[in-house]
Amino acid sequence: MSSGPALVSILRQDSYLIASVHTALDDSEMIRLRNNLVEQIGRYRSNGVIIDVAALDVLDSFGAKTLATIAEMARLRGALTVIVGIQPDVAFAMVQLGMGTAGVPTALDLEEGLAYLNARVPRRPVRGPLGD
């Protein structure tokens, strides 16, 4: 399982974490994404998380539920989560099946997601090398 291309890449930009999902994830991979993100929020003291699902053309109910769980766990750890890039077909399926992301903020794409966080997350002074 550790071989092959990365299914999710988690980048750090200032105080944000940006998780890009590159392909459909099965349940165990969703859980690993959840654990990785929540762990990195603590390690990097992130206060904003963007989950980019633009590459997904399908999202099952477990995946949608896990995204909502991640957002709530992140909130409890002090970070605001926004989900970006939900494709029209995925949006339709989520609504029809009643598995909305229930209150998780969403945005059209990465740019809008960053704007959303920038408008809501308090700025943190950039730390120099002494701070690390």
Next chain:
Amino acid sequence: MSSGPALVSILRQDSYLIASVHTALDDSEMIRLRNNLVEQIGRYRSNGVIIDVAALDVLDSFGAKTLATIAEMARLRGALTVIVGIQPDVAFAMVQLGMGTAGVPTALDLEEGLAYLNARVPRRPVRGPLGD
């Protein structure tokens, strides 16, 4: 079906989409409206949608449900939806038949709908005075 007057016109005003329904729509026309709106949200990066149903004197349960679906899909794509112009008879029928738009914001008319969006949708930093 493609001949004749347009049943719905979708106009773009800044970052909003304004869909005016001119006549009663059957199910397939409602679905086409849904797909067009959701597609245009992505194409034009809209963050607000107004659906004007002032010309409708009847709205069946499928229509009401589809309006709610549009609103939720738009939210998942990062846009806020408000339905305007629900006529008294339509409002009465919707309440009596229990087919409310379940949480979708509504406003009296187009002007109120625009005011609703203006108060809630973050301004684009493209134009207007800059300020942090």
